Amino acid sequence: MPEAPVVLYERRGPVAYVTMNRPRCRNAQNSAMTYALDDAFYRAADDPEVKVVVLAGAGEHFSAGHDIGTPERDAHLPFERRAGLWWDHSDRPGAESRFARESEVYLGMCRRWRELPKPVIASVHGACVAGGLMPAWVCDLIVASEDAFFADPVVRMGIPGVEYFAHPWAMPPRIAKEFLYTGDRMPARRAYGVGMVNRVVERARLTQETDRLALRIAEMPGFGLALTKRAVNQAEDLQGLHTGMDSVFGLHxxxxxxxxxxxxxxxxxMDVSAMKGAAIGAAMKEANG
Incomplete structure (x- = not known):
């Protein structure tokens, strides 16, 4: 039996549904998933019938982040480069390899997706952790279920946040510092309170409410939506988003x-088990005051 695709694509009316599909590893993102997401977003951008895109995750979680330990981790393999002109990382040593790869599949791809000229809505449930924040943050809107939580614990690795460093734009700077300094989970309700999430709904209603919002937006003229998205993105860039990410990518x-x-x-x-153990320990300390 052939393996299921790592990303699913379906169009229903004016809405394209893009679903990360590695549920048994909580939709951890390997390179195969990254390029499949790129294919799906390009397909949606190129389809004149699509007005809005919804990004979701199959299974119990939106995404547990970058794949740092599954058998399908493919960081050493070459892939066709699309997001930039850095060379193939797979035959380069050390930092030269890491910088080239992450310029392409992390920072570069996320910037590419952020510019998709159609509204994109993230439908988030369960974990949205570390690298999982990146595909959520490139979306224009986020609808979260009440059980959703957000976290970037990579400071435990000595690393100042994930590669697509949107933290001070996704939330106020002091909240971003707390978010990073502690690595704690931010529940959906608090994420809504700090302006990172647009709506919080019951888990059973997440798909319904996301669909309703997508269809409402799809009633607007497509070109008007594209220009509006460009206008707001340009405003964020004028506030330092693009150059800020460049500087933090170097620190990363x-x-x-x-x-x-x-x-x-x-x-x-800090492998998967070490990160999980640290997160459990931190949660127990928080619960015990």
Whole structure:
């Protein structure tokens, strides 16, 4: 039996539904998923019948982040580059490899998707953690279920946040600092309170409410939506989003290089089990005051 595609695509009326589909590993993003997402977004952009795109995750979670430990992790493999002109990372050593790869599949792809000239709505449930924040944050709107939570715990690796560093634009700067300094989970209701999420609904109504919002937006003229999206994105860039990300991307890779020299690997020795254990420990401390 052939394996299920890592990204599902379906159009229903004026809405394209793009679904990350690695549910058994909580939709951890390997390169295969990244390029499949790119295919899906390009398909939606090129279809004149599509007015709005919805991004979701199959299974119990939206996305647990970048794939740092499943058997299908493919960070060493070459892929056709689309988001930039950095060379193939797979035959390069050390920081040269990491910088080239992450310029393409992380920062570059997210910037590419942010410019899709149609509204994109993230439909988030369960975990939206670390690298999972990135595809959510490139979306124009976020509808979250009450059980959704958001976290960026990579400071535990000695790394100042994920590659698509939208934190101070997705939430106020002091909240962003707390979010990063603690690595704690931010519940959907608090994410709504700080302006990161547009709507919070019961889990059973998440799909229905996302659909309703998508169809309402789809009533607007497509070109008007595209220009409005460009206008708001340009305003964010004038507020420093693009250049800010460039500067933090350099700090991100300084941290990787430091980890590679002083710890077990470029992630500071924090594999999946270590990150999970740290998160459980932090949650217990928070619960016990």
């Amino acid at each position: 890779h300084l941290a990787h290089a430091h980890d590679a020299e002083t710890a077990a690997d470029s992630l500071g020795g």
